[in-house]
Amino acid sequence: MEANYFAKRVGQALLTFFATVTLTFVLYQMMPGGPAQALRNQILAQQMGSSNTINPEQIEQLIANYTNLESDAPIYVQYVQYMSSVFLEGDLGESLYEDAAVTELLAERLPWSMLISVYAMVIGYSVSIVLGAVMAFKEKSRFDSVSSVVVIGLNSTPYYVAGILFIFFFSIRYKVFPTGGRVGLGIEAGFNLAFMQSIALHAALPILSMSVLGLGTALTMRGNSVRVLGEDYLRVAELRGLRNSRIATQYVGRNAILPMYTQFMIGIAGVLSSSVIVEEIFSYPGVGLLVYDAIQVRNYPVLMGSLIVFTLVTIVAILIADLTYGFIDPRISSGGTNE
Amino acid sequence: MSNERPDDDLETLFDADIDREPTPRSQRLKRQFDLYVVAPARVAMTDWRAIVGTAIITIFFLMGTVGVWLVDRPTSGDAPVLAPPFQNLNYILGTDTFGQPIGAQLIHATPDMFRMVFAGAVVSIGFAALVGIVSGFLRGSKIDTILMSITDIIITIPGLPLVIVLIAIFRPESPYVIGVLLGLDNWPGLARTVRSQVLSIREESYVEASQIMGISTGTILRRDVLAQLMPYITVNSALASRRIIFESVGLYFLGILPFTTFNWGVMMNVAYEGGALSRPSMYHFLAFPLLTIFLMSFGLVLFSQGMDSVFNVRLRARHSSTIDDDGGPEP
Numbered sequence: 001m002e003a004n005y006f007a008k009r010v011g012q013a014l015l016t017f018f019a020t021v022t023l024t025f026v027l028y029q030m031m032p033g034g035p036a037q038a039l040r041n042q043i044l045a046q047q048m049g050s051s052n053t054i055n056p057e058q059i060e061q062l063i064a065n066y067t068n069l070e071s072d073a074p075i076y077v078q079y080v081q082y083m084s085s086v087f088l089e090g091d092l093g094e095s096l097y098e099d100a101a102v103t104e105l106l107a108e109r110l111p112w113s114m115l116i117s118v119y120a121m122v123i124g125y126s127v128s129i130v131l132g133a134v135m136a137f138k139e140k141s142r143f144d145s146v147s148s149v150v151v152i153g154l155n156s157t158p159y160y161v162a163g164i165l166f167i168f169f170f171s172i173r174y175k176v177f178p179t180g181g182r183v184g185l186g187i188e189a190g191f192n193l194a195f196m197q198s199i200a201l202h203a204a205l206p207i208l209s210m211s212v213l214g215l216g217t218a219l220t221m222r223g224n225s226v227r228v229l230g231e232d233y234l235r236v237a238e239l240r241g242l243r244n245s246r247i248a249t250q251y252v253g254r255n256a257i258l259p260m261y262t263q264f265m266i267g268i269a270g271v272l273s274s275s276v277i278v279e280e281i282f283s284y285p286g287v288g289l290l291v292y293d294a295i296q297v298r299n300y301p302v303l304m305g306s307l308i309v310f311t312l313v314t315i316v317a318i319l320i321a322d323l324t325y326g327f328i329d330p331r332i333s334s335g336g337t338n339e
Numbered sequence: 340m341s342n343e344r345p346d347d348d349l350e351t352l353f354d355a356d357i358d359r360e361p362t363p364r365s366q367r368l369k370r371q372f373d374l375y376v377v378a379p380a381r382v383a384m385t386d387w388r389a390i391v392g393t394a395i396i397t398i399f400f401l402m403g404t405v406g407v408w409l410v411d412r413p414t415s416g417d418a419p420v421l422a423p424p425f426q427n428l429n430y431i432l433g434t435d436t437f438g439q440p441i442g443a444q445l446i447h448a449t450p451d452m453f454r455m456v457f458a459g460a461v462v463s464i465g466f467a468a469l470v471g472i473v474s475g476f477l478r479g480s481k482i483d484t485i486l487m488s489i490t491d492i493i494i495t496i497p498g499l500p501l502v503i504v505l506i507a508i509f510r511p512e513s514p515y516v517i518g519v520l521l522g523l524d525n526w527p528g529l530a531r532t533v534r535s536q537v538l539s540i541r542e543e544s545y546v547e548a549s550q551i552m553g554i555s556t557g558t559i560l561r562r563d564v565l566a567q568l569m570p571y572i573t574v575n576s577a578l579a580s581r582r583i584i585f586e587s588v589g590l591y592f593l594g595i596l597p598f599t600t601f602n603w604g605v606m607m608n609v610a611y612e613g614g615a616l617s618r619p620s621m622y623h624f625l626a627f628p629l630l631t632i633f634l635m636s637f638g639l640v641l642f643s644q645g646m647d648s649v650f651n652v653r654l655r656a657r658h659s660s661t662i663d664d665d666g667g668p669e670p
Contacts (some may be wrong), residue, residue, distance in 0.1 A: 012488060015488065015492075016488075016491050016492045016495050019492045020492065020495065020496055023496065027505075032508075032509075038508075148644075152388075152640045152641060152644065156581070156634075156636040156637035156639075156640050157633055157636075158588065158589060158632060158636070159585075160589050160592060161629050164611070164616070164625075165629075168616050216578070219644070223647065259532070259535050259536055259539060260532075263531075263532055269494065269495065269496075269497045269498070269528075272497050273497040273499035273500060274499065276500060276503065276593075277499070277592075277593060280593055291500060291503065292593065295503060295507050295595055303503070303504050303507060304504070306500060307497075307501060307504055310497040311495050311496050311497065314494075314495040314496075314497060318491065318494070
């Protein structure tokens with residue numbers, strides 16, 4: 001039964017990935033005039049600099065190289081070809097402007113984006129869970145009302161506004177942190193202290209401004225905890241004379257965090273998405289900035305490739321969430337099908 | 340929201356046995372009005388967040404309706420370039436680098452904002468509630484599997500990049516279309532959360548009781564589950580609006596959406612690209628749009644919080660009572 005569940009989830013993840021790649025194919029086809037028309041303009045614009053003229057067959061060839069689409073073949077042939085090159089060859093096409101495969105470009109950028117996203121999520125969520133729980137325990141106290149207002153205030157600040165303010169105060173006014181980039185100039189890469197420090201300094205502001213995204217969770221956590229605090233079993237626990245710390249972690253914490261568990265994992269998608277805007281503001285060269293640059297010149301293969309890779313990361317995260325959810329909430333896994 | 344109180348239902352259940360005059364229609368209406376309009380309004384009035392939130396949203400609403408009519412549409416060269424704020428009554432918030440009054444631009448950006456938010460919130464909340472409730476209640480069935488597979492597929496496609504690709508391809512200009520695009524990426528996450536809420540609610544004893552009593556699934560969904568989820572849905576529609584504002588302004592700010600209308604994000608973009616961060620004479624050009632976005636979402640979040648306490652049955656039991664009781668709100 002366990003193995004069955006596991007296989008089912010993995011199968012679902014694969015299906016999801018398959019659907020996403022199909023979606024990018026559909027998106028190519030949905031471009032006004034189809035991929036051929038849309039890309040032809042881009043390719044012509046790109047070839048403007050070099051004086052040599054290119055003939056239609058060459059353009060066909062280039063489109064096939066860049067996107068894995070043979071735009072003159074019937075649509076099902078195109079689809080099979082596109083899917084097989086993604087799945088069998090791991091080929092996401094080629095960038096229109098740099099002479100590089102999309103996978104290469106992404107592989108180089110992804111670790112940097114993951115670095116700031118993961119830290120932003122961990123910081124944002126752990127701060128807000130603790131804060132939310134404390135607020136609920138002290139419901140209607142001065143602490144609760146003051147921190148509610150603060151959290152609501154922070155929650156009303158878009159992360160890019162937070163980013164702009166951080167740059168303004170920390171980089172331009174007080175020059176504590178650099179305004180952009182991911183490492184300082186002239187610092188030797190490798191496992192040395194200066195390099196690590198430089199990475200941390202450059203990542204600090206993007207991480208801070210993205211972690212603002214997670215702060216809304218504090219209010220959800222507060223609401224859930226208040227709800228749990230009203231339950232009968234909690235009164236029973238108190239009457240049993242259990243220690244407050246045990247009540248807080250095992251009774252309230254567990255039942256309050258549970259409904260948010262999937263939300264956390266989905267949060268990865270949100271945080272990764274936000275990297276497009278944050279990385280542009282901090283000119284932090286991760287996947288987000290790659291996407292941003294690709295939009296400016298309508299570098300479609302890079303856009304589609306990033307979409308696929310962003311999705312892949314999220315699929316893995318959600319798969320983990322699904323597989324572990326049953327362990328955390330026994331009610332879900334024991335429930336089975338009772339209709 | 341269910342529109343009958345459970346007591347009435349029990350009464351009708353036993354009406355056959357007990358010889359009793361049925362409640363007159365007018366009284367029933369009055370009672371419902373008390374329960375669903377007067378009592379929530381009273382609770383709302385005791386909650387400062389609901390008051391402030393409603394006030395802020397009302398101000399923005401007035402900005403978007405009356406304000407647009409009162410204040411002329413700004414054009415370049417209306418006023419001196421980069422006039423500082425609070426100096427001249429005609430352009431009280433100062434002017435931008437083209438000599439357009441900033442206050443008027445902020446006002447004229449509001450209607451499109453509302454259109455976007457409306458379209459987006461309706462799409463995302465409607466989808467999320469429908470999918471989440473149905474699939475949570477039919478957990479394990481084929482319908483659940485299909486719905487959740489679709490949700491999973493859409494959820495895993497990171498919203499912003501997808502929206503960006505769609506915008507890059509279609510270059511939408513209508514605020515409704517932009518709102519729907521942003522709302523589309525919004526619903527799956529909410530649907531999943533609604534589903535997991537439904538799963539918890541379903542374990543509650545009263546839902547089981549309803550099932551044992553043989554009440555149809557539809558009625559249980561409507562009465563027990565939806566009523567429990569109401570606070571959740573209301574709170575989230577305000578939050579979804581906030582998210583749509585964030586994303587649309589963000590995309591305008593990055594210059595990804597075409598600059599066809601006045602928008603707070605467009606103003607931020609022009610100011611930011613103009614180096615407003617290091618030019619004190621331009622501070623106000625960047626600061627006021629930022630402040631406006633902050634205020635609007637602050638209002639929405641406060642409103643959602645206030646509504647939470649209005650709809651939340653437990654909080655309500657603790658804080659207030661319907662008009663039938665003589666006791667006012669307890670401290």
